[in-house]
Structures are given as C-alpha cells and as structure tokens.
Amino acid sequence: MDIISILIGMSWMSAFVALLLAFFLLTVKTNNKVANRLFAAYLLLFAIDNSGLFISESFIKEHLNLEFFRWTTSALILPVFYLYIVSVCFADFRLKPKYLLHAIPFIVQNLVFARLYFVIDAEKMDFYNHHNQMPEFYSLLTMGAIQVVFYSIAVFLVLKKYRAIYQENYANPRTSLSKWLIQISVVLFTLYYLSIAKNSLRYANYELLWIWANVILQFSLLVIICWFVLKALNYPELFRGVDSKLQLAKDILPKKNENSITIKDNQNDVITSQISTLKYYMKEKEPFLDPSLTILELSNQIEIPVRDLSVLINHHMDQHFFDFVNEYRIEKAMSILKNPLKSDLTVLEILYEVGFNSKSSFNTSFKKYTNLTPTAYRNAS
The missing domain is CATH 1.10.10.60 (Homeodomain-like)
Structure with a gap:
C-alpha cells in the first residue's frame, strides 16, 4: 500500500467516525442539547473539510462550484469550536444573533470566490488545476492561519474566566472541567498550528513530506476527536457549566477615586x-x-x-x-x-x-x- 492510499484510508476513517459521532450527538437524549449540537456541527464541518482528500477527481470536476464552496466552509470550523467551548463552560449559554459575527470570515471567503461561481467551466477548471498559485487560495490559507491565532487566544480567555468564576463560587472538585478543556484545547490548537506549518510545504519541493505530514495529522486528529467525544460520553459530570452572569x-x-477613603x-x-x-x-x-x-x-x-x-x-x-x-x-x-x-x-x-x-x-x-x-x-x- 502506497502513502497516498494510506492518506485516503485515514481521511475516510476520520470522516466516518466524525459523522457517526455527530449523528449520535444529534440524536442522544440529554439536557445539554446546545453543546451537543455545536460539537456535532464541528464534527460535520471537519468531515466536510476532510472529504477533499478522498472525493473522486471526476466528481470534483463535475461540481467545481461545490468544491470551491467546500473550501470556504473551513472558515466555520474554529468559530463553531469556540462556541462549543463557551456552551460547555457556561450553563446559561444560548445561541444569539450576535454570534453570527463569527461567520464573517466565511462570508468574506465566499465573496472572494464569488467570481469563480459564475465564470465558464473552462476558467473554473483552469483555476482548480492551478489553485495553489491563485490569490483566492492564498487568502483562504491566510484567513485560516489568522483564525487559528485569534480563536486560540479567545478559547483560552474563556477558559481562564471559567476557572476564575468556578474557584470563587463552587466547591465540588469533581465537577471542575477547566483542566480537561485546557488539555483538549492545547492539543487541538497544537494540531492546527502544525497544520499551518504543513500548508507551507505546499509551496516547497517536499511533496513526500507534505503527504506524510497529512497522514500524521489525520491520525492525530482522529485520535483526539474520539478521545474528546468518548470522554464527554463516559464522564458527563465533567461538562457541568457555571452561570456566566456570576461576577468575579x-x-x-467598588472603584476607588481620588477623593474616596x-x-x-x-x-x-x-x-x-x-x-x-x-x-x-x-x-x-x-x-x-x-x-x-x-x-x-x-x-x-x-x-x-x-x-x-x-x-x-x-x-x-x-x-x-x-x-x-x-x-x-x-x-x-x-x-x-x-x-x-x-x-x-x-x-x-x-x-x-x-x-x-x-x-x-x-x-x-x-x-x-x-x-x-x-x-x-x-x-x-
């Protein structure tokens, strides 16, 4: 079996497990429906993003608009993960219109790709065959890197706030999930930063290294996703949120002023x-x-x-x-x-x-x- 076959097999397995777990999270009876749905959405977006490694070339060429749109959905993955973290940390979390602001990168990317959706098939095919050298694809990779930095900071700020509120208001050590969420966030964002480094190999003369980097990342992400979800299912007490309205x-x-004693x-x-x-x-x-x-x-x-x-x-x-x-x-x-x-x-x-x-x-x-x-x-x- 060659390396490409290993990569395709790993991507199939990762997408299958992600879809299976997403289906379970969407159908299981639980009080934590919002968090489950958000994580299911994360898994679905991951599967969509991952499908590019095993979708047949003939299908892609027949549905190039769908392929371009699939590329842009990667801009939704980290925002959904961030909202999932917030929903797990804070029991009173509710989806609100203001969270649609997290979809701005996705909208921007679709605007960048907008011209491609309406050009003739020959131009679409030319773009697809040379997409690594196209400015639209550069912007997609750049946006992805910016999102990794932004959401890694945002997630850890949320976890820092959660831990501070928890320590000041709760006394049951078994229900503290800050360590668990910190661990999974560190691991996932480490993989995302490594993915940024891997993407740079696209433009270097190391094709074999790029393929093996994909294989390693595919395997690592599969293991992490399984660990994350199985932990959530086997230890539901880890996923008890706090009230976000609680103040430190x-x-x-009271704020001090110059005249106050x-x-x-x-x-x-x-x-x-x-x-x-x-x-x-x-x-x-x-x-x-x-x-x-x-x-x-x-x-x-x-x-x-x-x-x-x-x-x-x-x-x-x-x-x-x-x-x-x-x-x-x-x-x-x-x-x-x-x-x-x-x-x-x-x-x-x-x-x-x-x-x-x-x-x-x-x-x-x-x-x-x-x-x-x-x-x-x-x-x-």
Missing part, C-alpha cells in the same frame, strides 16, 4: 464581624460536608448577600471559595485520621464523609495542605 470579586469591588473603621469592624461569623458557622454547622456546596447556597444559609460573601472570601480573606471550603474539609479529615476510635474507617470512607467525592481530588488537596498523603498522615499521627 475584583469586578464587584479606602475603608472606614466601621467598615473594618463589619468585615471582621462577618469573617468571625463565617468561620464560626463553618466550624459549628459544617456546611462543607455537602459535596455540591456553592457560594450561593452558603450565602443563603449564613444570610450574607452572595456579592458580599464573594468579596469577603475572595478579597478580604484572600482565598478562592474552592480553597476556602476544601480547607475545612481537610481539617475535618485530619481530625478523623488522628482519631484512634475511627481507625477502622478507610481513606475512601473518610473522603466521602468530609464532602469530597473524588479520591484523586481528595489526595491532591490533602497533600497541598499537609505535604503528606492521607495514609502517611494517619501513620505519622
């Missing part, structure tokens, strides 16, 4: 009193034992407005809500591990008892606060 503590704080004595007294009340409530009522505790739920329990509580913990106590709650969980776990009357409890039983629901998260947090594993701490006590 730094955004809630930073904090008055009575304000300091109020803050000190609130901190004491909060710490007493955490010790006595132990709300942290609820693994799904959020800052909104805690504010309702302690009767402090959620905005004030967010500023109190994240600004005045200089802790994320995530770390603030887990500190009490770890202290509770430490007391249990030191208690000889509870030596029969396993580490797994203890982590569930103190409010964790993941062994890996418990071990990571415990070691962060004690520099020891739970087992080592128990043995040393």
Whole structure:
C-alpha cells in the first residue's frame, strides 16, 4: 500500500467516525442539547473539510462550484469550536444573533470566490488545476492561519474566566472541567498550528513530506476527536457549566477615586464581624460536608448577600471559595485520621464523609495542605 492510499484510508476513517459521532450527538437524549449540537456541527464541518482528500477527481470536476464552496466552509470550523467551548463552560449559554459575527470570515471567503461561481467551466477548471498559485487560495490559507491565532487566544480567555468564576463560587472538585478543556484545547490548537506549518510545504519541493505530514495529522486528529467525544460520553459530570452572569470579586469591588477613603473603621469592624461569623458557622454547622456546596447556597444559609460573601472570601480573606471550603474539609479529615476510635474507617470512607467525592481530588488537596498523603498522615499521627 502506497502513502497516498494510506492518506485516503485515514481521511475516510476520520470522516466516518466524525459523522457517526455527530449523528449520535444529534440524536442522544440529554439536557445539554446546545453543546451537543455545536460539537456535532464541528464534527460535520471537519468531515466536510476532510472529504477533499478522498472525493473522486471526476466528481470534483463535475461540481467545481461545490468544491470551491467546500473550501470556504473551513472558515466555520474554529468559530463553531469556540462556541462549543463557551456552551460547555457556561450553563446559561444560548445561541444569539450576535454570534453570527463569527461567520464573517466565511462570508468574506465566499465573496472572494464569488467570481469563480459564475465564470465558464473552462476558467473554473483552469483555476482548480492551478489553485495553489491563485490569490483566492492564498487568502483562504491566510484567513485560516489568522483564525487559528485569534480563536486560540479567545478559547483560552474563556477558559481562564471559567476557572476564575468556578474557584470563587463552587466547591465540588469533581465537577471542575477547566483542566480537561485546557488539555483538549492545547492539543487541538497544537494540531492546527502544525497544520499551518504543513500548508507551507505546499509551496516547497517536499511533496513526500507534505503527504506524510497529512497522514500524521489525520491520525492525530482522529485520535483526539474520539478521545474528546468518548470522554464527554463516559464522564458527563465533567461538562457541568457555571452561570456566566456570576461576577468575579475584583469586578464587584467598588472603584476607588481620588477623593474616596479606602475603608472606614466601621467598615473594618463589619468585615471582621462577618469573617468571625463565617468561620464560626463553618466550624459549628459544617456546611462543607455537602459535596455540591456553592457560594450561593452558603450565602443563603449564613444570610450574607452572595456579592458580599464573594468579596469577603475572595478579597478580604484572600482565598478562592474552592480553597476556602476544601480547607475545612481537610481539617475535618485530619481530625478523623488522628482519631484512634475511627481507625477502622478507610481513606475512601473518610473522603466521602468530609464532602469530597473524588479520591484523586481528595489526595491532591490533602497533600497541598499537609505535604503528606492521607495514609502517611494517619501513620505519622
């Protein structure tokens, strides 16, 4: 089997898996319909873009307008992926007319190719046979490279915002998806940047290297897409979004001006009193034992407005809500591990008892606060 056959086989396989998974995402019953549909759209666009490697030459020559249009659909792939990331991060995400702005590159590319749609077949064929040297195709590759840079920045800004909001408002480590989405975004955009480098080989005298680069990228992208979707299906708890309307503590704080006094004595007294009340409530009522505790739920329990509580913990106590709650969980776990009357409890039983629901998260947090594993701490006590 020659390299071209391998490339065609890989592209067929990639497109088939993408279409199969897209069909599943569009038909499966779920509460996360928007995110599923967006990812299905991403997979469909990927399959369309990938089909150029295995569509027969005769079909292409008979439908050149369709082929030119297929080229331009590549301008929709990253915008749809970006919207998918946003929809997964934020549970209140809804598709709105303003998101049509992401289709501007696609519209621009079609305007660039507009003249080709109406010329005679001979001119279309001449363009197709020499498209690598045509300005329209240059503009397509350039637009693609610009999109990779733009959307890689945009995606990581969204993930940064999500992580900050999550840490300030949620305390369940199992539902945090920032690490997972960062991993998949890093891998995918690495492949997209490598694809930019691969495209430059079109214009160098390295045809064999260009073909092998396509084979490697095809295989890598197939593996990544399967990993992404299978992870989403097998671990749906990773895909729980936060409310995008939640504000960070730094955004809630009042803006200072030149004539304002930073904090008055009575304000300091109020803050000190609130901190004491909060710490007493955490010790006595132990709300942290609820693994799904959020800052909104805690504010309702302690009767402090959620905005004030967010500023109190994240600004005045200089802790994320995530770390603030887990500190009490770890202290509770430490007391249990030191208690000889509870030596029969396993580490797994203890982590569930103190409010964790993941062994890996418990071990990571415990070691962060004690520099020891739970087992080592128990043995040393």
